[in-house]
Amino acid sequence: MNMPYLDHAATTPVDARVIERMLSLLGADGIFGNPSSLHRYGRQASAVVEQARAQVARALGADPREIILTSGATESNNLAILGLLANKPRAHVVTSAIEHHAVLDVCAHWQQQGGAVTYVPPNADGQVEAEAIARAIQPETGLVSVMHANNETGVINPIAEIGEVCRARGVAFHVDAAQSFGKLALDMKTLAVDLLSISAHKFYGPKGIGALYVRRRAGLDLQPRVHGGGQERGLRSGTLATHQIAGMGLAAEIALAERESDHARIAALRDQLWDGIAAIGGVTRNGNARACLPGHLNVCVDGVKAHLLLPALARIAVSSGSACTAGATAPSHVLTAMGLSVDAAHRSLRFSLGRTTTASDITEAIGVFAEAVQRLRA
Numbered sequence: 001m002n003m004p005y006l007d008h009a010a011t012t013p014v015d016a017r018v019i020e021r022m023l024s025l026l027g028a029d030g031i032f033g034n035p036s037s038l039h040r041y042g043r044q045a046s047a048v049v050e051q052a053r054a055q056v057a058r059a060l061g062a063d064p065r066e067i068i069l070t071s072g073a074t075e076s077n078n079l080a081i082l083g084l085l086a087n088k089p090r091a092h093v094v095t096s097a098i099e100h101h102a103v104l105d106v107c108a109h110w111q112q113q114g115g116a117v118t119y120v121p122p123n124a125d126g127q128v129e130a131e132a133i134a135r136a137i138q139p140e141t142g143l144v145s146v147m148h149a150n151n152e153t154g155v156i157n158p159i160a161e162i163g164e165v166c167r168a169r170g171v172a173f174h175v176d177a178a179q180s181f182g183k184l185a186l187d188m189k190t191l192a193v194d195l196l197s198i199s200a201h202k203f204y205g206p207k208g209i210g211a212l213y214v215r216r217r218a219g220l221d222l223q224p225r226v227h228g229g230g231q232e233r234g235l236r237s238g239t240l241a242t243h244q245i246a247g248m249g250l251a252a253e254i255a256l257a258e259r260e261s262d263h264a265r266i267a268a269l270r271d272q273l274w275d276g277i278a279a280i281g282g283v284t285r286n287g288n289a290r291a292c293l294p295g296h297l298n299v300c301v302d303g304v305k306a307h308l309l310l311p312a313l314a315r316i317a318v319s320s321g322s323a324c325t326a327g328a329t330a331p332s333h334v335l336t337a338m339g340l341s342v343d344a345a346h347r348s349l350r351f352s353l354g355r356t357t358t359a360s361d362i363t364e365a366i367g368v369f370a371e372a373v374q375r376l377r378a
């Protein structure tokens with residue numbers, strides 16, 4: 001890439017090894033059978049799907065039977081939340097105020113259906129505390145849903161602790177792990193998490209494919225949201241997208257093998273970026289820097305609105321607020337929930353680094369950012 005791409009939290013470029021794997025499956029000489037068909041072509045495709053399912057399961061320390069393939073984290077979140085509540089009319093849900101819209105809007109829909117939802121605010125560091133979740137749980141609570149790492153700030157929530165709270169209170173626990181899968185260790189053998197959503201395009205796989213982990217023997221009464229051919233144990237009907245699924249499987253295997261070395265390298269580049277940006281003066285960092293994904297840097301800039309800064313930063317592809325609400329004038333719901341003023345939220349923006357980020361990208365980003373901030377402040 002000739003220009004720095006610092007928006008990996010919105011989506012990642014597909015890894016070349018993943019592209020090669022997907023291409024090998026397409027075409028008349030590929031594996032084009034319907035994985036549900038019983039003939040030779042179908043069985044070949046089904047073997048590819050099951051290999052990928054096992055790769056995703058291994059990255060989670062899960063059983064392959066616990067992986068339900070979906071179109072991405074949005075669908076996984078909908079299946080987890082609405083599927084679990086289907087037979088619990090008006091059950092109470094506990095979630096956080098800093099969730100992605102793929103959880104917040106599902107919860108708003110649940111409220112429209114007559115259900116109750118508590119939105120727990122984070123602390124000033126952007127973290128959702130286990131004690132705050134414990135206080136919000138009521139006898140009527142049917143589900144707790146808290147994201148692992150936030151897409152805007154990169155701040156990591158204590159899902160192990162929150163899971164223990166939920167397990168002790170007998171409440172199912174869903175985690176949106178779209179940002180953390182492939183970057184942080186996730187072991188379903190030790191985490192008290194019942195449902196967990198992932199999306200391949202956040203870990204160098206293709207768009208339009210994801211999965212929901214569903215714990216076996218947890219007595220979860222999960223109901224499908226999509227009805228039809230009965231694929232995925234009846235939980236998600238529809239013909240399986242063999243090449244997309246194989247791409248996600250390989251991306252998960254690569255993430256498992258390279259996660260730790262990527263983490264160290266990317267965090268070092270991110271720290272270098274922060275040092276360079278902080279040197280400009282009048283810039284503060286949003287969120288807990290010690291409990292943060294390696295590639296995230298969310299900053300608040302004195303005296304300059306992000307919507308004026310972004311065009312000047314077009315060369316380095318950064319984001320103000322979350323990608324899903326960019327373009328809208330509303331301030332980030334994540335930053336305001338942390339206690340930032342509306343004005344401070346409008347002066348904040350997100351850099352997110354990834355596997356393809358180089359040291360020269362960082363040097364260029366610091367230069368472009370410093371020049372733009374100084375010019376707009378003048």
Ligand SMILES: *Cc1c(COP(=O)(O)O)cnc(C)c1O
Pocket residue numbers: 009010071072073074075100102147149150151176177178179199200201202208210
């Ligand atoms: C990207 C993202 C999603 C949505 O994933 P899709 O693949 O677009 O469905 C959900 N939650 C979080 C935290 C995300 O970062």
